[in-house]
Amino acid sequence: MSRIPLLFSLIALTLAAPAQAQHHHAVSDHSMPSMSMPMPTKSATSKAATKLPAAPVRVSGAFVQALPPGTADGSVYLNLTNTGKTALKLTGGTSSVSQAVTPMQQTKMTGMAGMTGMKDLPAMTIAPGQTLKLSPGGDHLMLYRMKRVPLVGETVSLTLNFVGYAPLTLKVPVKRL
Ligand SMILES: [Cu+2]
Secondary structure, eight states: OTHHHHHHHHHHHHHHHHHHHGGGGOTTOTTOGGGOOOOOOOHHHHHHTTTSOBOOEEEEEEEEEOOOTTOSOEEEEEEEEEOSSSOEEEEEEEESSEEEEEEEEEEEOTTSTTOEEEEEOSOEEEOTTOEEEEOTTSOEEEEEEESSOOOTTOEEEEEEEETTSBOEEEEEEEEOO
16 A cells, blocks of 8 residues: 555656656757667668668768757768669668758859759669769758757768668767768
């Protein structure tokens, strides 16, 4: 009988805790311990995708750009080689640090010397045997609406989506440009 009030206060404590833990969006305060929120790989998603074959792709030189606190969007650079026999379409993906991962094209604006523009692409196509090079100053993958800024030394989980293939998850280091 004396156990019941204790049980109630435990429940009350458990209910009160999440209210504090939700403030991890404050990117300016990156020293907060709640930053190290674990992001488990979504086993439910990959289970549904197990029927699809693995994407015929070789990845090299992948890195996420380290950014100052408070930055809204980030970028990922990497080389993707299509090792298959048909064109491979990269539509974007997901990451442990952002709300979305979107292919972005860096374009030269005609008539304006030295000026560049950018635009989101629905997909990037890689021809068989070809390597898509996403490097600083060129095309890249945007990390839109970051939940927190990637810090040097940490590893970002990046999942790439290809049309007709299972999503490919990579562990990508964070580096300064
Ligand atoms: Cu961009």
